[in-house]
Amino acid sequence: xxxxxxxxxxxxxxxxxxxxxxxxxxxxxxxxxxxxxxxxxxxxxxxxxxxxxxxxxxxxxxxxxxxxxxxxxxxxxxxxxxxxxxxxxxxxxxxxxxxxxxxxxxxxxxxxxxxxxxxxxxxxxxxxxxxxxxxxxxxxxxxxxxxxxxxxxxxxx
Amino acid sequence: xxxxxxxxxxxxxxxxxxxxxxxxxxxxxxxxxxxxxxxxxxxxxxxxxxxxxxxxxxxxxxxxxxxxxxxxxxxxxxxxxxxxxxxxxxxxxxxxxxxxxxxxxxxxxxxxxxxxxxxxxxxxxxxxxxxxxxxxxxxxxxxxxxxxxxxxxxxxxxxxxxxxxxxxxxxxxxxxxxxxxxxxxxxxxxxxxxxxxxxxxxxxxxxxxxxxxxxxxxxxxxxxxxxxxxxxxxxxxxxxxxxxxxxxxxxxxxxxxxxxxxxxxxxxxxxxxxxxxxxxxxxxxxxxxxxxxxxxxxxxxxxxxxxxxxxxxxxxxxxxxxxxxxxxxxxxxxxxxxxxxxxxxxxxxxxxxxxxxxxxxxxxxxxxxxxxxxxxxxxxxxxxxxxxxxxxxxxxxxxxxxxxxxxxxxxxxxxxxxxxxxxxxxxxxxxxxxxxxxx
Numbered sequence: 001x002x003x004x005x006x007x008x009x010x011x012x013x014x015x016x017x018x019x020x021x022x023x024x025x026x027x028x029x030x031x032x033x034x035x036x037x038x039x040x041x042x043x044x045x046x047x048x049x050x051x052x053x054x055x056x057x058x059x060x061x062x063x064x065x066x067x068x069x070x071x072x073x074x075x076x077x078x079x080x081x082x083x084x085x086x087x088x089x090x091x092x093x094x095x096x097x098x099x100x101x102x103x104x105x106x107x108x109x110x111x112x113x114x115x116x117x118x119x120x121x122x123x124x125x126x127x128x129x130x131x132x133x134x135x136x137x138x139x140x141x142x143x144x145x146x147x148x149x150x151x152x153x154x155x156x157x
Numbered sequence: 158x159x160x161x162x163x164x165x166x167x168x169x170x171x172x173x174x175x176x177x178x179x180x181x182x183x184x185x186x187x188x189x190x191x192x193x194x195x196x197x198x199x200x201x202x203x204x205x206x207x208x209x210x211x212x213x214x215x216x217x218x219x220x221x222x223x224x225x226x227x228x229x230x231x232x233x234x235x236x237x238x239x240x241x242x243x244x245x246x247x248x249x250x251x252x253x254x255x256x257x258x259x260x261x262x263x264x265x266x267x268x269x270x271x272x273x274x275x276x277x278x279x280x281x282x283x284x285x286x287x288x289x290x291x292x293x294x295x296x297x298x299x300x301x302x303x304x305x306x307x308x309x310x311x312x313x314x315x316x317x318x319x320x321x322x323x324x325x326x327x328x329x330x331x332x333x334x335x336x337x338x339x340x341x342x343x344x345x346x347x348x349x350x351x352x353x354x355x356x357x358x359x360x361x362x363x364x365x366x367x368x369x370x371x372x373x374x375x376x377x378x379x380x381x382x383x384x385x386x387x388x389x390x391x392x393x394x395x396x397x398x399x400x401x402x403x404x405x406x407x408x409x410x411x412x413x414x415x416x417x418x419x420x421x422x423x424x425x426x427x428x429x430x431x432x433x434x435x436x437x438x439x440x441x442x443x444x445x446x447x448x449x450x451x452x453x454x455x456x457x458x459x460x461x462x463x464x465x466x467x468x469x470x471x472x473x474x475x476x477x478x479x480x481x482x483x484x485x486x487x488x489x490x491x492x493x494x495x496x497x498x499x500x501x502x503x504x505x506x507x508x509x510x511x512x513x514x515x516x517x518x519x520x521x522x523x524x525x526x527x528x529x530x531x532x533x534x535x536x537x538x539x540x541x542x543x544x545x546x547x548x549x550x551x552x553x554x555x556x557x558x559x560x561x562x563x564x565x566x567x568x569x570x571x572x573x574x575x576x577x578x579x580x581x582x583x584x585x586x587x588x589x590x591x592x593x594x595x596x
Contacts (some may be wrong), residue, residue: 013438013439013442014434014435014438015434016438017226017230017434017435017441018434020223020226020227021227021230021412024404024405025408028401028408028409031401043220046220046223047217047218047219050217050219050222050226051214051218053226054217054442054445054446054449055217055446056438056442057439057440057441057443058187058442058445058446060439061439061442064439066443067185067187067188068443068447068540068542068545069183069186070180070183070495070540071183071539071554071555072181073183087182087183087184088182088184088185091182091184091188091192092184092185092188094192095191095195098191098195098209101206102206102207102209105207106210106211109207125214126214129210129213129214
């Protein structure tokens with residue numbers, strides 16, 4: 001179930017990177033040719049899509065444990081290592097909760113507002129925060145359960 | 158300070174104390190930066206966690222940072238589209254016959270790569286996959302292979318185009334066109350001292366070499382690579398002549414690499430394209446998310462005017478241009494050990510700017526000192542992204558490669574000192590080519 005979610009997010013992420021190039025290209029070409037008009041919304045469009053790309057990437061990064069950390073510890077036994085990682089997991093889960101809660105407020109704040117140039121409803125961008133927080137809870141929760149099992153001496157499965 | 162409950166000292170102690178504790182507990186840096194802001198939001202009545210979300214939003218809602226995914230994508234397209242292969246062949250005909258031929262190719266390819274993509278992390282990721290295994294097979298020591306791959310990857314942010322220059326120019330309002338020009342000579346010098354370092358290593362350790370390529374082989378490789386080698390000319394030229402903005406120049410790099418991959422070299426299939434896009438999204442997401450939380454952290458530092466307090470004494474030292482340059486370099490070298498370069502520019506670059514202005518440093522000179530110092534930070538532990546990437550590809554630990562990395566950084570430090578002491582190393586090209594930028 002969680003791996004399906006991961007795959008869907010991957011497709012969304014790759015797609016958003018691909019689309020990202022479109023508004024910026026339009027912006028360049030409209031300046032040098034008269035085939036397409038000079039749209040005013042391209043810059044804002046690109047920025048908003050970029051926000052989503054970063055947030056999706058940050059969510060996928062938690063699933064793949066790709067966020068960089070600093071390892072200053074000596075070699076630890078697998079159980080102790082899992083214990084240390086569990087502490088980090090709890091910290092990430094805490095941060096995820098803050099994103100869900102503050103992100104929810106943030107989305108409500110943007111509920112009736114629209115963007116300056118493209119007139120997009122702002123909540124469509126703001127909602128990226130609570131969603132990312134939720135995804136972190138799911139993905140990091142999965143890691144934490146696994147780490148807890150190892151730390152307690154069971155086998156990882 | 159209007160109505161802040163915490164004094165700058167207490168706020169700084171909370172911010173840095175929490176950050177370093179969490180870092181020590183192996184919380185990813187991006188999360189550690191964000192989490193260390195939270196106690197402040199709880200204590201300070203005027204601030205809430207809303208500010209955290211708002212600041213990360215403001216950081217991502219930036220047209221400048223779009224250059225990051227674009228340059229990553231350019232690099233990935235180069236790899237799947239056969240551009241990297243052709244540049245590699247060209248490098249081989251140029252330096253393959255030197256002692257330690259493969260390692261020399263590693264450096265030269267990084268120089269070419271640096272001229273097309275502006276991302277060192279992308280360089281480290283792709284060249285680690287190409288070189289580390291190949292060098293292992295030819296009998297190079299692992300720690301040498303990892304170190305040279307990581308260290309040469311930093312050229313990507315010094316030789317234009319460069320993500321760091323775009324971010325620096327955008328945040329501290331310096332002409333990005335002149336930064337691009339300013340990076341050429343320091344970048345090539347660093348490439349040169351790296352090749353010299355490889356030469357000494359290869360002589361002492363007896364690393365293998367390839368037979369000298371014939372002139373015609375070189376000519377053919379050159380001819381094949383010309384379309385790819387045109388990229389820096391298009392990007393830098395376009396920026397200087399004002400055809401497009403910095404972010405747009407990164408988009409041009411993507412489009413040009415895509416055209417070469419699809420129509421000229423014709424090696425890209427759908428699967429390769431999807432992998433390139435996904436890989437870009439992942440790396441961009443992870444590195445840029447960190448920029449978001451770092452911005453919130455930096456915003457809080459500014460809120461309590463902590464930088465002002467820290468630097469209050471330094472301004473009185475009256476260091477002169479060179480002394481100030483050294484001071485700036487040392488600060489960035491230390492910060493670079495713990496932070497990625499973009500957050501470092503956001504947090505520290507803005508702090509140091511008044512100091513550079515006061516000493517009468519040229520903004521472009523200041524930028525180059527900062528960017529070259531931060532480039533070192535990409536390979537200095539504990540948090541050196543390029544070194545971490547190269548180590549994870551090689552499957553070895555950072556502490557096993559620290560020694561060789563430090564040895565390789567020594568001659569590069571010489572170039573940094575030259576850049577500090579002799580502003581013309583950076584300023585001569587912008588002055589010759591686009592004097593109007595340098596007022």
